[in-house]
Amino acid sequence: PAKLYSDNAQTFTSAATLLPNHYGTHTPRWQFITPRAPWWGGWWERLVRSVKTSLRKSLGNRSLSKGELETVLCEVEASVHSRPLTRLSDQPGEEGPLTPAHFLLEQPMGAHLPEDELVVSLTAFQLVEKHSARQQCLNKFWEKWHAEYITNLPPIVRNHKAGGSV
Numbered sequence: 001p002a003k004l005y006s007d008n009a010q011t012f013t014s015a016a017t018l019l020p021n022h023y024g025t026h027t028p029r030w031q032f033i034t035p036r037a038p039w040w041g042g043w044w045e046r047l048v049r050s051v052k053t054s055l056r057k058s059l060g061n062r063s064l065s066k067g068e069l070e071t072v073l074c075e076v077e078a079s080v081h082s083r084p085l086t087r088l089s090d091q092p093g094e095e096g097p098l099t100p101a102h103f104l105l106e107q108p109m110g111a112h113l114p115e116d117e118l119v120v121s122l123t124a125f126q127l128v129e130k131h132s133a134r135q136q137c138l139n140k141f142w143e144k145w146h147a148e149y150i151t152n153l154p155p156i157v158r159n160h161k162a163g164g165s166v
Contacts, residue, residue, distance in 0.1 A: 002029065003030075004030045005031045006031075007041050050083075054079060
């Protein structure tokens with residue numbers, strides 16, 4: 001990773017000073033939250049809790065080999081990245097909700113290319129068609145993002161007055 005986010009725990013601050021000795025110029029940049037403000041890390045703490053809960057439910061008290069643990073972690077990752085960010089529709093034929101995987105992979109988790117997409121050589125016309133289709137999909141995605149997610153976010157600042165201070 002190029003950048004790491006964490007709180008100011010002694011373990012993390014020590015690691016931040018020791019990593020450059022090991023990785024040199026390839027050391028990730030460490031970004032600490034404001035001291036004594038643990039709520040600033042709430043968004044990743046919630047994700048950590050989701051991963052820990054999933055691991056506890058799937059593993060219990062069992063011990064796993066490294067390969068088995070990697071497999072379980074990949075499955076938990078897929079689960080966390082597949083959580084819906086927008087409302088689920090009960091209408092048949094409608095697309096599913098937006099998920100974090102849409103942003104990370106530009107497609108839902110587990111999506112596979114159709115067989116005809118695996119063709120190695122394409123003509124210039126086919127490339128233009130594929131680019132146009134991709135742009136249409138992206139435009140549709142951003143329209144859905146704006147209509148279903150952004151407009152449904154709760155207001156962050158209470159008593160905010162437009163164009164001035166509170």
